Amino acid sequence: MAEEYDLVVLGGGTGGYVAAVRASQLGLKTAIVESGKLGGTCLHKGCIPSKALLRSAEVFKQTKEADSFGIETSEPTLNFFKVQERKQSIIDTLHQGVQGLMKKGKIDVYEGFGRILGPSIFSPSAGTISVELNNGEENPMLIPKNVLVATGSSPRTLPGLDVDEQYVMTSDEALSMQELPNSIVIVGGGVIGIEWASMLADFGVEVTVLEYLDRILPTEDKEVSKEMTRLMKKKGIKIVTGAKVMPETLKKEDGIEIQAERKGENQTYTADRMLVSVGRSPNVKNIGLENTDIETENGAIKTNQYYQTKESHIYAIGDVIGGMQLAHVASHEGIIAVEHMAGENPMPMDMEQVPSCIYSNPEVSSVGLTEEQAKEQGYEVKTGKFSFKAIGKALVQGETDGFVKIVANKENDDLLGVHMVGPHVTDMISEAGLAKVLDATPWEVAHSIHPHPTLSEVMGEAALAVDGKQIHG
Numbered sequence: 001m002a003e004e005y006d007l008v009v010l011g012g013g014t015g016g017y018v019a020a021v022r023a024s025q026l027g028l029k030t031a032i033v034e035s036g037k038l039g040g041t042c043l044h045k046g047c048i049p050s051k052a053l054l055r056s057a058e059v060f061k062q063t064k065e066a067d068s069f070g071i072e073t074s075e076p077t078l079n080f081f082k083v084q085e086r087k088q089s090i091i092d093t094l095h096q097g098v099q100g101l102m103k104k105g106k107i108d109v110y111e112g113f114g115r116i117l118g119p120s121i122f123s124p125s126a127g128t129i130s131v132e133l134n135n136g137e138e139n140p141m142l143i144p145k146n147v148l149v150a151t152g153s154s155p156r157t158l159p160g161l162d163v164d165e166q167y168v169m170t171s172d173e174a175l176s177m178q179e180l181p182n183s184i185v186i187v188g189g190g191v192i193g194i195e196w197a198s199m200l201a202d203f204g205v206e207v208t209v210l211e212y213l214d215r216i217l218p219t220e221d222k223e224v225s226k227e228m229t230r231l232m233k234k235k236g237i238k239i240v241t242g243a244k245v246m247p248e249t250l251k252k253e254d255g256i257e258i259q260a261e262r263k264g265e266n267q268t269y270t271a272d273r274m275l276v277s278v279g280r281s282p283n284v285k286n287i288g289l290e291n292t293d294i295e296t297e298n299g300a301i302k303t304n305q306y307y308q309t310k311e312s313h314i315y316a317i318g319d320v321i322g323g324m325q326l327a328h329v330a331s332h333e334g335i336i337a338v339e340h341m342a343g344e345n346p347m348p349m350d351m352e353q354v355p356s357c358i359y360s361n362p363e364v365s366s367v368g369l370t371e372e373q374a375k376e377q378g379y380e381v382k383t384g385k386f387s388f389k390a391i392g393k394a395l396v397q398g399e400t401d402g403f404v405k406i407v408a409n410k411e412n413d414d415l416l417g418v419h420m421v422g423p424h425v426t427d428m429i430s431e432a433g434l435a436k437v438l439d440a441t442p443w444e445v446a447h448s449i450h451p452h453p454t455l456s457e458v459m460g461e462a463a464l465a466v467d468g469k470q471i472h473g
């Protein structure tokens with residue numbers, strides 16, 4: 001069987017399915033090949049399940065603290081089975097939604113593993129795609145004018161810290177734990193490591209984070225890392241930075257024991273389980289890149305600003321091209337790629353306008369340059385910082401930890417970066433994102449009226465603070 005298409009998308013994650021929807025809106029005859037489940041990592045093993053668990057952890061913690069709001073309850077108990085059930089029902093609802101979008105867009109879905117066979121007489125530019133169907137039926141051949149590779153990424157582990165069924169896991173296995181451990185060692189203090197540390201600590205697990213670098217969340221502004229270290233320690237999490245984990249020392253018996261070298265000394269850590277969160281590797285294996293001229297760098301597919309690979313009719317987007325491995329980046333890249341192949345004139349993405357978020361408790365978000373990056377790039381900077389402690393709504397909410405920090409160019413007042421720690425800052429960062437897109441100055445941000453009492457007032461105050469004009473602090 002052979003079927004012709006304007007576009008075949010390899011991988012139905014956030015990047016792939018959004019691109020397919022846009023392609024169908026543009027009138028392209030589109031197929032999507034997905035070896036697992038439509039929705040990909042984000043829906044089944046990433047953003048959504050982890051946020052569902054984080055929300056349960058937050059409610060558990062808040063219920064324990066209800067007394068401080070004048071609500072007296074007996075000590076809450078955790079039913080982790082129900083927590084997992086709730087997570088799964090959210091995934092199922094959204095999964096149905098994505099399937100519905102494919103039907104609505106008349107997008108053909110092939111459930112199987114797709115491989116690029118290389119240019120052929122049928123498809124001299126984009127290459128035929130073979131699909132190994134999950135149900136074992138005869139493999140169809142797809143003949144596309146364009147291909148979009150959106151095969152995503154998989155958890156990386158350290159040699160020697162291989163995943164097993166009992167003790168060592170990555171976020172993939174952790175998401176489907178049926179029981180919580182009493183204690184855990186988390187290797188890696190990046191975004192995923194800190195989300196898990198925060199969640200598990202709120203569920204009552206004893207958490208140790210071992211981070212190789214000298215601070216957790218090393219891609220965030222230094223002041224954000226410092227504040228988050230303080231706040232995570234306040235939760236009872238043990239944070240060990242500058243810790244070089246030695247996989248060869250791992251022992252597993254009724255739990256794990258591992259050593260890490262720190263300041264020239266070996267220290268031993270023990271726990272019931274270990275979570276390895278040391279990044280993700282692009283999924284480039286077995287997808288047929290060797291049949292093409294496509295180039296990779298550090299394991300990720302190389303593209304231009306419209307996401308064309310070396311083969312101009314084969315595009316690649318999302319986690320498989322590396323960079324900021326985020327769902328909203330993948331989907332935006334997918335839209336740009338599809339519009340470009342359809343002959344539109346899309347605006348390339350400016351990575352300095354991409355917000356990134358960490359859904360720990362409290363949350364972290366940022367857009368643009370950190371103060372250190374701005375200085376490294378030669379800017380003379382001025383900064384404004386405002387704490388949630390002086391924001392009425394934060395007191396009302398009972399969540400006063402954190403701040404907003406704005407980094408601006410001293411020379412022309414350009415907004416260079418915004419960094420937030422605190423309640424609901426993953427929702428509030430969109431204002432800063434819009435300000436970046438519109439090239440607003442802190443003065444303009446401050447003169448957009450922030451309603452009272454809202455958490456968003458912290459943004460107006462931080463913008464005023466850039467020139468020392470904040471009102472409440």
Ligand SMILES: Cc1cc2nc3c(=O)[nH]c(=O)nc-3n(C[C@H](O)[C@H](O)[C@H](O)COP(=O)(O)OP(=O)(O)OC[C@H]3O[C@@H](n4cnc5c(N)ncnc54)[C@H](O)[C@@H]3O)c2cc1C
Pocket residue numbers: 010011012013014015016033034035036037038039040041042043045046047048050112113114115150151152153171192283286287317318319320325326327328329330359
């Ligand atoms: C624990 C965790 C939490 C996260 N939280 C967030 C968050 O809060 N916000 C955020 O923005 N990002 C988050 N991310 C990152 C986010 O999930 C990814 O950036 C996003 O899923 C990337 O989308 P993608 O389409 O590139 O790839 P994926 O979502 O990985 O989708 C790729 C799809 O391709 C399929 N596939 C692979 N190879 C083939 C093949 N040869 N043929 C057919 N199908 C194939 C896979 O089965 C998969 O479904 C999180 C990630 C993890 C692991």
